[in-house]
Amino acid sequence: MTTVIAVADLRKTFGSLRALDGATLAVPRGGVVALVGPSGSGKTTLLRIVAGFERPEAGTVEVGGRLVAAPGCWVEPEQRRIGMVFQQGALFPHLTVGGNVGFGARRRERVAECLELVGLGDRASAYPHELSGGERQRVALARALAADPEVVLLDEPFAALDAGLRESLREQVAGILRAAGTSALLVTHDQAEALSLADTVAVLRAGRVAQVGTPEEVYERPANRWIAEFLGEADVLPGDAGDGVVRCELGRFAAARDLVGPVDVVIRPESVAIGNTPARNGDTQAVVVDRSFYGHDQVVQLELPSGLRLRSRRLGFPAWHPGDRVHVWLDGPVTALSAGQEPVGTAR
Numbered sequence: 591m592t593t594v595i596a597v598a599d600l601r602k603t604f605g606s607l608r609a610l611d612g613a614t615l616a617v618p619r620g621g622v623v624a625l626v627g628p629s630g631s632g633k634t635t636l637l638r639i640v641a642g643f644e645r646p647e648a649g650t651v652e653v654g655g656r657l658v659a660a661p662g663c664w665v666e667p668e669q670r671r672i673g674m675v676f677q678q679g680a681l682f683p684h685l686t687v688g689g690n691v692g693f694g695a696r697r698r699e700r701v702a703e704c705l706e707l708v709g710l711g712d713r714a715s716a717y718p719h720e721l722s723g724g725e726r727q728r729v730a731l732a733r734a735l736a737a738d739p740e741v742v743l744l745d746e747p748f749a750a751l752d753a754g755l756r757e758s759l760r761e762q763v764a765g766i767l768r769a770a771g772t773s774a775l776l777v778t779h780d781q782a783e784a785l786s787l788a789d790t791v792a793v794l795r796a797g798r799v800a801q802v803g804t805p806e807e808v809y810e811r812p813a814n815r816w817i818a819e820f821l822g823e824a825d826v827l828p829g830d831a832g833d834g835v836v837r838c839e840l841g842r843f844a845a846a847r848d849l850v851g852p853v854d855v856v857i858r859p860e861s862v863a864i865g866n867t868p869a870r871n872g873d874t875q876a877v878v879v880d881r882s883f884y885g886h887d888q889v890v891q892l893e894l895p896s897g898l899r900l901r902s903r904r905l906g907f908p909a910w911h912p913g914d915r916v917h918v919w920l921d922g923p924v925t926a927l928s929a930g931q932e933p934v935g936t937a938r
Contacts, residue, residue: 593652594619594741594773595640600649601797602635609635610646611797617741617790622767622774624784627794628820634745636794637777641674641743642667654740673734673742677749680730681718687729688714695736704732708766723751724759731763741773748783760787781821785809793817809858810923818856818925823889825900829855829926836926839894840874840918845926852929859889859903861922864910873919878910892918 595617602610610632617623625633638644639659640651651659653672658665673694681690687710692701705711708728718726727747734742747763748756764787767774778784784791785805792802801813812818815826829838831849836842838855840862845853863869864876879899880891883906890902890910902918910916 592619592655593617594654595775596650596652597636597640598650600636600639600646600651602632602639602644602646608797610639610649613649613794613797613799615792615799615802617773617775619773620771621789622764622776622787623790623792624776624778624788625792625794626778626781626784626821629779631794632797633777633794637743637745637775640775641672642670671737671740673737673739675727675730675734675742675744675747677746681726681733683718685717686714687716687718687721690718690729691732691736693733696738700736700738704736705729707735707770708732709762722755724755724762727751727759728762728766731766735770735772739772741775742767744774744776746778747776749779756783763787785821791821793821795820810925812856812925815854815856815927818927823859823901823903825857825859827855827857827898827900828929829853831926839896839898840920841872843920843924849926849928853926854929856925856927857900857920858922859901861920861924862892862900862902863919863921864890864892864902864904864916866916868917869919871919873917876916876918878912878914878916880912881910883909892916894918 593616597613597615600610600613613632613636627633635644639646646659650657653670657663658670688701691704695701705714708731710725710728748760751759760783776788788805790802791805791808793800793808801808801817809821812821818824827838829836831845831851831853834844834847836845836853836855874894876892876894878890879893882889886906888904888906890904891899892902893899
């Protein structure tokens with residue numbers, strides 16, 4: 591698979607703040623990559639360097655196989671064949687929808703093509719103030735696609751929308767990008783957005799890319815405890831490993847044979863099963879201490895015999911209540927990490 595963006599060892603500081611500290615990332619052609627991380631991790635700085643809005647102090651950037659940023663090399667943003675979609679859309683208020691999309695179009699017919707692609711073929715004569723927030727973002731995406739870019743960069747494109755619209759729009763945008771066969775790099779602070787929209791997720795921490803993989807890989811097999819706890823909910827139990835087996839309060843499970851000694855057992859709530867009757871392969875008893883009900887599902891907080899607590903995410907029925915005594919067992923991916931160190935084994 592060819593690469594449309596290749597970033598190598600990027601470094602950038604703002605005064606005493608080191609925004610990027612050797613970040614390296616590749617975006618495959620035709621793929622959607624989500625760059626996610628906490629505030630201050632450097633994700634927006636990386637995007638702005640790729641776009642040409644910031645100059646790196648070290649490292650290189652290639653777009654479409656062409657070097658656009660390196661020591662002694664700098665290509666201006668308008669010459670990089672990059673489309674941008676900003677958080678607020680940044681449409682020209684005095685231009686119609688068609689005028690906005692046509693602003694950077696390489697061919698006149700691309701305006702109608704791109705508006706049809708984003709489902710707004712009948713709104714070409716409307717003005718931005720006549721559109722909903724979701725429609726304005728789709729126009730912004732159509733404008734970016736109309737220039738036939740090598741890649742589209744999306745900077746927190748759904749952050750200004752309410753929760754319900756944000757979820758539906760990201761599904762639409764994912765479909766539009768894949769229908770167009772467009773390569774895209776998305777910056778978001780929303781972990782669920784990154785996992786649901788992208789083909790590849792890159793986790794940034796302190797200016798470095800800490801892990802890259804499919805959504806399933808980074809979620810089920812995090813490279814370290816920090817990533818496990820950053821990407822979704824996770825509880826950690828102490829355990830001990832040896833001879834290809836990890837033992838913890840919830841039982842035993844297979845692991846890499848080179849995983850030896852004290853371990854942190856990282857458990858997602860959806861991997862914790864509970865019931866009124868014992869499990870076939872053994873279980874642990876626990877007491878329900880709290881419950882959050884969401885309709886379609888519920889999160890049940892459990893206290894184990896040791897006093898440690900963990901969560902179980904189950905369907906919304908049957909209902910569990912504080913004081914209930916339940917059987918608990920593992921039913922899903924579990925990650926074992928050497929205690930206080932980088933991981934050396936994963937189990938199911």
